[in-house]
Amino acid sequence: MAHIGVTAPVLELAGVGHAYGACTVLSGIDLHLPAGRIHALVGPSGCGKTTLLHLVAGLLPLQDGAIRNGFARSACMFQQPRLLPWKSALDNIALGLKARGVPRAARHAQARDQARRFGLDDTALAQYPQQLSGGMQSRVALARALVLSPDLLLLDEAFSALDVGLKAELYRQLLAEQARRPMAVLMITHDLMEAVRLAHAVWVMAPEPGRIATGFRFDDAPAQRTDAQVYARTAGLLDDATVRASFGLDAPAPAAPLALAAVGGLRC
Amino acid sequence: MIGIVRQWLVGLPAYLWGGWGAIASLLLLLASWEFASQWLDPLALPDPRTVLATLHGLLTDGNAWSELGVTGRRALSGFALSLGVGSALGMLAGLSMTAAMMARPWVTVLVGTPPIGWLVLAMLWFGASDGTPVFTVFVACFPPIFIGAMQGVRTLDGQLREMAQAFALPPLQRLFDLYLPHVLSYLFPAWITALGVSWKVVVMAELLATADGVGAALAVTRSQLDTAGSLAWIVAVVGSLLAVEYLLLEPVKREVERWRTLA
Ligand SMILES: Nc1ncnc2c1ncn2[C@@H]1O[C@H](COP(=O)(O)OP(=O)(O)OP(=O)(O)O)[C@@H](O)[C@H]1O
């Protein structure tokens, strides 16, 4: 694991809460995300994951608690692609670079580079978003965030519209990018296996109000994890009573639950 | 910009070819006119050939071009002023809920005041100068453009606005990459409506307030009971409006909104 110096930036949330009108959707969220780490947020639909991500991105005013974002450059991928319908895929990917003042030729070259790695060819890049498939749109949206080389990457169900092959490829890309530089990633997902495969820590949220019910640490390097390990850990996670309660599943099977610790998971 | 001009030139033949339906329906109108003129006194409704011959005469002796030029200049100046001021103010008003709410009654007042009322005021303020028709056109064109721009900004998807904020788009980029492309689909129809208004209002203003232009020429034909001459001028005005709208605004609109039709 990379050594994290004392000056390395962190994202720190303390007692964060949020209410839409009279409806409290988040309360008492604490989170500590250092550089070079991937944290996954899982939880039932509507428990406030997207709200939390928007608070971190500064898109919602902070009502309660404190957020300290020490990262200089963050980029965000939304749950919906949110591409500009009047711009080609290429121009959409280059949008953030344009905002930073990167000249046209350079930003197009960078955007094309990023797109190729995500399996988007020149035909797709010349098209408007409505002409692309859902999976292509979400890759464009992911490329638009990653091309900025962020220190903090916020992902809201980034991989949910992709087939298994593409998912595996993009996981590899994300981990490779992360190996190159200490990028912190906060990712929301509905896929426990995805969380267990990629993340150093998985936070399980419970609804009404949205709060962190429990968390698990996996200290090995994600790139090194085998499929068998991932399956075992996912099964262990799904056997956990708190996790099952958060998702409204029945109580765990009476058969001895697979000890998560045995496959490298630590409750935190 | 160069790209748009080139696209316009390249797309023109196909566009004109696609206009056969419109031309056929215009010819049908001409035929009904011809039919009606056979039953009516030529003083009430001369047949189209007489009118077109009169128009041809007006155009060949060179007089009509200068009158049309004067009228076109006034209409387009008022229209351009309205286009600039109305679009800008409308977009600004759309950005703020308060401004939008405050602007509504003003626009209702503007819409409700008859153009002839503005014309009388303009005659008092500007006399027989160009200012009278230009001002009247400006005021008459302003409301639809202002409302179009305001609606356009207000209907922009909040999710895209949030995205622009997350990617820290600077103000100018926000204007050109986010707001304008969306607002244009509200602005173009408003501009086309306003262009039609400008043509009508300018002729009315000239008829009452100036010594030259198509409106003044119409005043002369009216006093001479020259129905064919009046109709010739009307055809000239309508024809020039059709030309400006379908040869200029409509193709530009198609090019700017290409993303919409491709989807
Ligand atoms: N703009 C809003 N105004 C009012 N209520 C909202 C708003 N956005 C979200 N909510 C409510 O807040 C709650 C949490 O929403 P949020 O989008 O954060 O859920 P989520 O955990 O991301 O769900 P999902 O997994 O389905 O994406 C929901 O009950 C939702 O109805």
Ligand SMILES: [Mg+2]
């Ligand atoms: Mg969500």
